[in-house]
Amino acid sequence: MYKDDFNLSSGCYLLNHSVGRALKSSQSDFNEHFFSPWQATNKEPWQQWLSAIDRFTQALSDLFNSKKELFCPQVNLSSGLTKLLMSHPRLTKSGCRVLMSQNDFPSMGFAMQRALPSNAQIEYIPSEFDLTDIEVWQQYIKPEIDLVFISHAYSNTGQQAPVAEIAQLCKRNNCLSLVDVAQSAGVLPLDLTTVGVDFMIGSSVKWLCSGPGAAYLWVSESQLSLCEPTDVGWFSHQSPFEFDINHFAYHTSALRFWGGTPSIAPFVIAGHSITYFADLGVAKVREHNLKLLAQLTAALGSYLVSPSGAEKCSGTAIFDFSQRQPQVMDALAAANISVDERAYGIRVSPHIYNDETEVAQFIKVVKAVL
């Protein structure tokens, strides 16, 4: 029944780890909240546009169960991460140390390498290590580390990190912790009030079906006042309309990370779509996703190279068909089934708008090749 809510063309779309499909209602909602205020009267539209930003942060607040004031809109994760790294006394100090993994999204490593002080040390957990296993993290998390970077879900391996346990370890070792939810937001539930991380960066383009450009940075209450971003503008000011070039005061909320005149359009789409998922409940999306992943695994389990089980797998199953992989990809394309291929295999990501019939069709096409 959720199928009817989304813009789906013919065929089967299983690329939700890449770009989620838009809601059918997004276009009319966009006209109402973006174009109408701009076109329908001769007043300037900022008040309504800023209300749309408010709807976006409120939707995030509902989705992740944390105060709306702790979220700040960002263009993408890389930019949000850069701003954060350059704002915190522990991360701007000479020789600071960061732990991340070779399996994190490369852009996150690039931002780290450029935004941290030049003598910072970045240690990477090797790619062959099992990032779903807390004992692996235990070997690396030490009091000398300033920041631990965690991807909630790893895009190329389909692994899920045990975020709450890692955050606890970080607390015990007095390290800061940051979780990247680009690949998990909307499919893996995350409760910011209980999980215990210090920072979160995310976007809305994948399971949240909101398109690119609507990313966000969340800062815990305990860290917020310590953060003094360098990349600022009048929307980072406590009183944006003070207009005194000689006086800058940080916004008391996470909006201190906002910057100059904000973009609006991507956040209108995302505010609408994230509200849909917050109302539906991520637990429901995950339950459906797990059911379809189980169907895939039951039929093709011997080719599965990503973890199985609700605690360890992301929303994506990855299959390695070795030398038959090119034929499998061709057969899937001919059957109009959309998946993609990365270093470890074919990625398959069933969302709330996919169903058992589609998964059965995927299995049938693959088995015909094998």
Ligand SMILES: Cc1ncc(COP(=O)(O)O)c(C=O)c1O
């Ligand atoms: C885990 C993860 N982090 C980050 C990103 C993207 O970062 P950015 O928004 O800076 O492009 C992706 C994109 O696929 C991702 O999978």
